[in-house]
Amino acid sequence: xxxxxxxxxxxxxxxxxxxxxxxxxxxxxxxxxxxxxxxxxxxxxxxxxxxxxxxxxxxxxxxxxxxxxxxxxxxxxxxxxxxxxxxxxxxxxxxxxxxxxxxxxxxx
Amino acid sequence: xxxxxxxxxxxxxxxxxxxxxxxxxxxxxxxxxxxxxxxxxxxxxxxxxxxxxxxxxxxxxxxxxxxxxxxxxxxxxxxxxxxxxxxxxxxxxxxxxxxxxxxxxxxx
DNA sequence: TGCTCTTATGTCGGATATGACATATAATTT
DNA sequence: AAATTATATGTCATATCCGACATAAGAGCA
Numbered sequence: 309x310x311x312x313x314x315x316x317x318x319x320x321x322x323x324x325x326x327x328x329x330x331x332x333x334x335x336x337x338x339x340x341x342x343x344x345x346x347x348x349x350x351x352x353x354x355x356x357x358x359x360x361x362x363x364x365x366x367x368x369x370x371x372x373x374x375x376x377x378x379x380x381x382x383x384x385x386x387x388x389x390x391x392x393x394x395x396x397x398x399x400x401x402x403x404x405x406x407x408x409x410x411x412x413x414x415x416x
Numbered sequence: 417x418x419x420x421x422x423x424x425x426x427x428x429x430x431x432x433x434x435x436x437x438x439x440x441x442x443x444x445x446x447x448x449x450x451x452x453x454x455x456x457x458x459x460x461x462x463x464x465x466x467x468x469x470x471x472x473x474x475x476x477x478x479x480x481x482x483x484x485x486x487x488x489x490x491x492x493x494x495x496x497x498x499x500x501x502x503x504x505x506x507x508x509x510x511x512x513x514x515x516x517x518x519x520x521x522x523x524x
Numbered sequence: 525t526g527c528t529c530t531t532a533t534g535t536c537g538g539a540t541a542t543g544a545c546a547t548a549t550a551a552t553t554t
Numbered sequence: 555a556a557a558t559t560a561t562a563t564g565t566c567a568t569a570t571c572c573g574a575c576a577t578a579a580g581a582g583c584a
Contacts, residue, residue, distance in 0.1 A: 336504040343500070343510070361560060372543050377562055387541060387571095388497045392451070396444040402451070406518035410511055469530060480573050485532055495541095495571060 322384050343409065345382045347391040350408045352380040354398045369397040430492050451517065453490045455499040458516045460488040462506045477505040 322341065355365050355376075362376040371390070379386045379394060395405060430449065463473050463484075470484040479498070487494045487502060503513060 336501065339504050339510065340501060373561080374563075375543065381562075385541060387495065388500060389495050390541080392496055393444065393448060396447050402447065403518055406514040409517060410514035471530080481531075482533075483573065489532075493571065
């Protein structure tokens with residue numbers, strides 16, 4: 309998973325503490341963002357494994373292709389809700405979901 | 417955890433497929449709701465274990481007491497995002513988070 | 525009984541995430 | 555290279571979720 313240093317670089321619109329209180333809960337924020345990016349990667353991986361296009365997945369979950377693209381890109385406008393609902397729509401079991409969440413950020 | 421048959425009963429405002437397409441993705445919907453309720457219980461358990469009031473937890477995560485109450489009650493107006501951010505604010509590690517998610521609904 | 529602390533429930537204006545659409549940029553195929 | 559298919563990016567109106575507030579309900583104690 310070479311594209312996971314992406315995480316830092318791709319702080320595209322993440323607004324983080326910057327727009328907020330500038331000091332404080334950056335520890336949880338970090339874990340939260342990291343989790344989202346990990347789920348995003350998992351969605352893409354699972355969708356591809358099932359040979360589905362973004363359009364197909366979008367229809368399965370009554371969303372749209374652009375939403376799926378943003379999801380997989382780790383766009384900050386995408387919620388954890390949508391990510392997890394996507395994984396569930398892809399048939400991910402709770403065990404598998406847990407495994408995705410448990411897995412910490414790959415070694416550098 | 418006797419209060420988990422609550423799940424079915426407490427379909428208070430869950431609107432489910434009812435307001436939606438009436439047929440279709442109830443499998444994922446079920447998993448989704450079940451997950452939320454499990455996280456809700458986990459928040460309450462962890463908050464109590466740390467001897468925090470809802471007001472205190474609310475302040476820690478810059479939310480409000482009423483939101484925390486709704487979270488713990490499994491109110492449908494609460495998102496997965498908020499539930500997970502709460503758990504992270506309570507110092508839950510990703511390992512622990514995974515354990516909460518993995519754990520399937522208790523036997524009856 | 526009142527008093528204090530905690531939690532529950534209802535509501536609301538404002539904030540954010542949503543699907544949809546248009547369109548751009550790959551990536552494949554012919 | 556042109557056509558086709560897949561994915562990316564930007565924008566927008568509406569739906570949903572948010573914190574905040576008011577207030578009720580419960581628990582424990584003076």
